[in-house]
Amino acid sequence: EAKTKLKVSHYLPAVHGIHTDFIVPWTEQITACTGGEVEFEIFPAGSQLGNVARQQEQVMAGVVDIAHGLHGIPRGRFPRTSLIDMPFLTDDAGAASYALWSLYPEYLSEEYRGLKVLALHAHNGGLLHTGKKKVETIEDMDGLRIRTPSPAVSEMLSFLGADPQGLPPGEVYESLQRGVIDGTVFPWDPVKSFGLNEVLNYHLDLGAYTVSFFYVMNQRSYDRLSDTAQACIDKYSGADLVAKFGDWWDQWDAPARQEAIDAGHEIITLSDEQRTRWEETLQPMMAAYLQSVEDAGVDNAEDIYKAMQDKIREYEAAHQE
Amino acid sequence: MSDAILGLLGFTAALVLIGLGLPVAVSMGVIGTLGYWYLNGWMGASYILGSSPFESIFPYSFSVIPLFVMMGVFASHAGLSRSLFNVINAYIGHRKGGLAITTVGASAVFGAICGSSLATVATIGRVALPEMKRHGYDPSLSTATVAAGGTLGVLIPPSVLLVIYGLLTQSSIGQLFIGALVPGLLGAALYAGAIMVRVRLTPGIAPRAERTGWHDRLRRTGQVWPVMALFFVVIGGIYLGWFSPTEAAAVGAVGAFLLALFSGELNRTTLKASVFETTGLTGMIFFILIGAALFNFFLENTGLPQFLIEQIRNSGLGPTPVMILILVFYIVLGCFMDSMSMILLTVPLLAPVAVDLDFSLVWFGIVVVTVAEIGLITPPIGMNLFVVQAAARDVKQATVVRGIVPFILADILRLTLLVAFPALVLWLPSQAF
Amino acid sequence: MAMAGVTAYGAAAVVTVADVLGRRIGLPIEGVVDLVQLFVVTGAWLAMPYAFMSAAHVSVDFLLALMPDSLAVSLRLMAAALTLSLLALMLWQGFLTFQTRTMFGDKSQQLGIPVALYWYPLLVGLAASMLGVLLELHQALKGTPDHE
Numbered sequence: 001e002a003k004t005k006l007k008v009s010h011y012l013p014a015v016h017g018i019h020t021d022f023i024v025p026w027t028e029q030i031t032a033c034t035g036g037e038v039e040f041e042i043f044p045a046g047s048q049l050g051n052v053a054r055q056q057e058q059v060m061a062g063v064v065d066i067a068h069g070l071h072g073i074p075r076g077r078f079p080r081t082s083l084i085d086m087p088f089l090t091d092d093a094g095a096a097s098y099a100l101w102s103l104y105p106e107y108l109s110e111e112y113r114g115l116k117v118l119a120l121h122a123h124n125g126g127l128l129h130t131g132k133k134k135v136e137t138i139e140d141m142d143g144l145r146i147r148t149p150s151p152a153v154s155e156m157l158s159f160l161g162a163d164p165q166g167l168p169p170g171e172v173y174e175s176l177q178r179g180v181i182d183g184t185v186f187p188w189d190p191v192k193s194f195g196l197n198e199v200l201n202y203h204l205d206l207g208a209y210t211v212s213f214f215y216v217m218n219q220r221s222y223d224r225l226s227d228t229a230q231a232c233i234d235k236y237s238g239a240d241l242v243a244k245f246g247d248w249w250d251q252w253d254a255p256a257r258q259e260a261i262d263a264g265h266e267i268i269t270l271s272d273e274q275r276t277r278w279e280e281t282l283q284p285m286m287a288a289y290l291q292s293v294e295d296a297g298v299d300n301a302e303d304i305y306k307a308m309q310d311k312i313r314e315y316e317a318a319h320q321e
Numbered sequence: 322m323s324d325a326i327l328g329l330l331g332f333t334a335a336l337v338l339i340g341l342g343l344p345v346a347v348s349m350g351v352i353g354t355l356g357y358w359y360l361n362g363w364m365g366a367s368y369i370l371g372s373s374p375f376e377s378i379f380p381y382s383f384s385v386i387p388l389f390v391m392m393g394v395f396a397s398h399a400g401l402s403r404s405l406f407n408v409i410n411a412y413i414g415h416r417k418g419g420l421a422i423t424t425v426g427a428s429a430v431f432g433a434i435c436g437s438s439l440a441t442v443a444t445i446g447r448v449a450l451p452e453m454k455r456h457g458y459d460p461s462l463s464t465a466t467v468a469a470g471g472t473l474g475v476l477i478p479p480s481v482l483l484v485i486y487g488l489l490t491q492s493s494i495g496q497l498f499i500g501a502l503v504p505g506l507l508g509a510a511l512y513a514g515a516i517m518v519r520v521r522l523t524p525g526i527a528p529r530a531e532r533t534g535w536h537d538r539l540r541r542t543g544q545v546w547p548v549m550a551l552f553f554v555v556i557g558g559i560y561l562g563w564f565s566p567t568e569a570a571a572v573g574a575v576g577a578f579l580l581a582l583f584s585g586e587l588n589r590t591t592l593k594a595s596v597f598e599t600t601g602l603t604g605m606i607f608f609i610l611i612g613a614a615l616f617n618f619f620l621e622n623t624g625l626p627q628f629l630i631e632q633i634r635n636s637g638l639g640p641t642p643v644m645i646l647i648l649v650f651y652i653v654l655g656c657f658m659d660s661m662s663m664i665l666l667t668v669p670l671l672a673p674v675a676v677d678l679d680f681s682l683v684w685f686g687i688v689v690v691t692v693a694e695i696g697l698i699t700p701p702i703g704m705n706l707f708v709v710q711a712a713a714r715d716v717k718q719a720t721v722v723r724g725i726v727p728f729i730l731a732d733i734l735r736l737t738l739l740v741a742f743p744a745l746v747l748w749l750p751s752q753a754f
Numbered sequence: 755m756a757m758a759g760v761t762a763y764g765a766a767a768v769v770t771v772a773d774v775l776g777r778r779i780g781l782p783i784e785g786v787v788d789l790v791q792l793f794v795v796t797g798a799w800l801a802m803p804y805a806f807m808s809a810a811h812v813s814v815d816f817l818l819a820l821m822p823d824s825l826a827v828s829l830r831l832m833a834a835a836l837t838l839s840l841l842a843l844m845l846w847q848g849f850l851t852f853q854t855r856t857m858f859g860d861k862s863q864q865l866g867i868p869v870a871l872y873w874y875p876l877l878v879g880l881a882a883s884m885l886g887v888l889l890e891l892h893q894a895l896k897g898t899p900d901h902e
């Protein structure tokens with residue numbers, strides 16, 4: 001039997017959980033399922049194909065067969081999917097991933113023409129990590145220089161009085177150490193992988209935002225595969241795969257949190273009262289943001305946002321402990 | 322034909338083109354494109370041709386290149402660097418090879434800040450080469466000193482490469498920074514030693530200047546305070562957290578321009594010369610980055626680096642032979658790749674080998690970053706050699722290559738010491754944590 | 755063009771310094787990274803043709819120096835032909851990539867500057883670089899083949 005070699009690219013270092021727990025085992029499952037007919041070659045960060053801004057383009061052009069990337073970079077290519085970035089929608093990776101996958105067929109599919117979507121997911125709610133300055137209330141944010149991952153988060157930070165800074169993740173350590181920035185918005189996981197616990201002291205568990213990812217295959221690459229191979233890809237993708245991300249993200253976040261606790265850092269959780277205050281303060285910003293997405297051509301942004309809220313509630317209700 | 326063999330063939334073909342006198346960037350670009358075309362069809366080649374020219378210049382971190390080049394060019398054309406060198410020369414110029422040793426020190430300090438070997442060579446070269454020439458230094462000594470000096474700063478904190486290594490291997494960046502201090506300074510000391518030995522063997526290559534009296538020394542020192550001030554603002558600002566290393570490049574460029582303006586040395590002629598020099602140097606560096614990107618697309622697609630690592634892993638050799646193999650591997654790879662891509666591509670594969678062999682990951686990281694930088698000065702293809710040659714167009718390639726040998730020997734001695742005595746790396750961090 | 759390139763670099767330096775100073779008094783420059791990238795990309799591509807024109811591109815010349823003149827001249831011609839082909843391919847494919855990215859409506863990450871502004875200098879610079887190669891070749895063949 002002729003062997004097919006598929007190229008998979010993503011932008012994370014080969015030590016990241018996305019690579020070691022998700023993509024590598026996934027490719028091994030497919031290879032095993034096809035009896036060795038389909039093999040994979042993976043191109044992570046540092047390879048020429050590992051540029052975060054080029055994942056969608058590469059897979060559309062067929063330079064790689066499968067790509068894992070961020071919806072938000074370059075910004076504006078997935079305006080519908082990126083509504084999941086809205087502040088305070090959820091702090092749970094499982095809920096956000098479930099919502100994305102549930103909305104995909106009806107609301108999001110037009111953003112993925114020419115692609116076979118294998119999974120969509122989003123990370124656990126991000127925190128505000130600071131070095132010397134402790135943040136507990138909105139007032140504490142005033143004038144702080146904070147590294148930001150996305151336009152939605154930048155707007156949120158500006159709205160709260162902070163000074164958002166766009167920086168590549170790799171420069172955050174040095175910038176914090178030298179006091180060029182006061183803090184950074186990140187989920188737990190990169191705090192460990194970038195060694196940031198060495199230069200941080202406070203972690204405000206805002207659960208304020210998430211960032212979403214795609215795992216997609218070039219449709220032509222998929223169509224070229226044998227029936228067996230297609231069946232194997234289908235078997236290990238979609239809802240079953242998406243359902244794993246809640247646990248995966250918890251698992252990827254846990255070591256960084258433990259490291260912070262061991263180092264004696266203070267982890268601050270917003271009280272319900274404070275959380276409501278933050279959410280209310282941000283209402284005008286969120287309305288304006290939705291409006292700007294509608295102005296940019298997504299007529300039903302409001303509907304999508306509502307549907308996301310519904311699906312998240314549905315998930316949370318089913319996962320009450 | 323196995324892809325890894327194709328990679329080796331491509332590597333050889335690029336070498337042949339370069340040997341025939343084609344521009345390095347074009348040789349790498351052409352072979353990279355043809356190879357990628359062969360492996361992935363026209364669609365693949367068309368993708369890398371269309372995106373590499375953009376992506377090789379776009380990243381924010383690359384803005385240090387033109388900015389530091391501008392700083393160097395303005396400082397030099399306005400006579401600022403010349404007066405600075407005059408002062409240093411007044412103090413140690415009467416010693417053998419004093420200016421070359423000064424260049425090593427300046428490169429280490431400057432490279433520590435800017436973190437890019439190529440930018441360090443371009444900047445320091447612009448300043449130091451004319452001065453050494455004026456003082457009658459042999460070009461084989463002066464150009465090689467600048468090329469080698471460029472590699473020093475990468476180990477001295479802050480170091481972007483060590484940060485990346487740290488996050489790839491989950492080792493402490495703080496420990497890496499502290500561990501890099503001794504090897505970084507050792508590198509500078511050994512380079513100074515190499516210069517002294519060479520000058521002792523052939524005294525004609527570095528004429529001694531006349532000893533300057535203390536009165537003159539102090540007078541000249543008084544004249545260069547603006548340059549010293551700029552230098553301290555640029556370095557001090559980084560350590561005090563006023564700005565990031567990338568921003569420091571901008572501060573340096575604007576500062577040098579203002580100093581040049583107020584010194585009255587900036588006229589139509591020097592301004593024009595500064596402009597042409599900046600464009601020539603930065604255009605050259607950026608085009609090499611584009612050619613290297615095209616070539617790396619091809620090289621990584623052939624799986625040659627992974628293939629070689631697999632061979633090392635499966636060789637069944639003991640720790641020391643494996644370490645020597647790894648060092649050789651990096652020196653060869655360093656012919657074409659920049660150190661950043663090398664670290665990102667190979668460390669995830671090699672770190673498990675290091676752990677298998679009970680190496681300390683901090684020590685391994687320092688050694689790997691050291692050796693990745695050596696590739697930049699080893700002939701036939703070393704980026705630093707090319708950059709320095711671009712700054713000294715009247716010097717023959719063979720002259721630079723001849724001059725670099727003592728520095729490579731110094732580096733090999735440094736590596737041997739680091740491998741033989743890991744405490745050179747590990748003692749300081751063990752005290753600090 | 756060289757002057758415009760250096761002016762663009764200068765602009766990158768000036769906005770960075772303005773941001774460094776401005777943020778101490780609470781007036782940072784918004785989206786400074788986007789601006790610096792725009793100025794540096796512009797400067798680099800406006801500078802590029804000059805690098806070709808002045809033959810600033812590094813090559814290994816010690817074998818060339820040993821060859822008879824006629825052979826050296828044909829190698830120079832081959833080098834120019836390969837350089838031109840590479841530049842032409844980049845210009846062609848770069849234009850297609852430019853079309854794709856503007857079609858997507860790509861914008862810079864913070865300020866939302868249209869990505870086309872980053873691409874115009876690239877396309878102009880590549881085209882002018884081809885001209886630069888021809889000019890340099892003409893100069894070189896008119897003078898001595900070994901014009902160093």
Ligand code: NA
Nearest residue numbers: 433474477479
């Ligand atoms: Na450094």
Ligand code: NA
Nearest residue numbers: 656696699702
């Ligand atoms: Na080399």
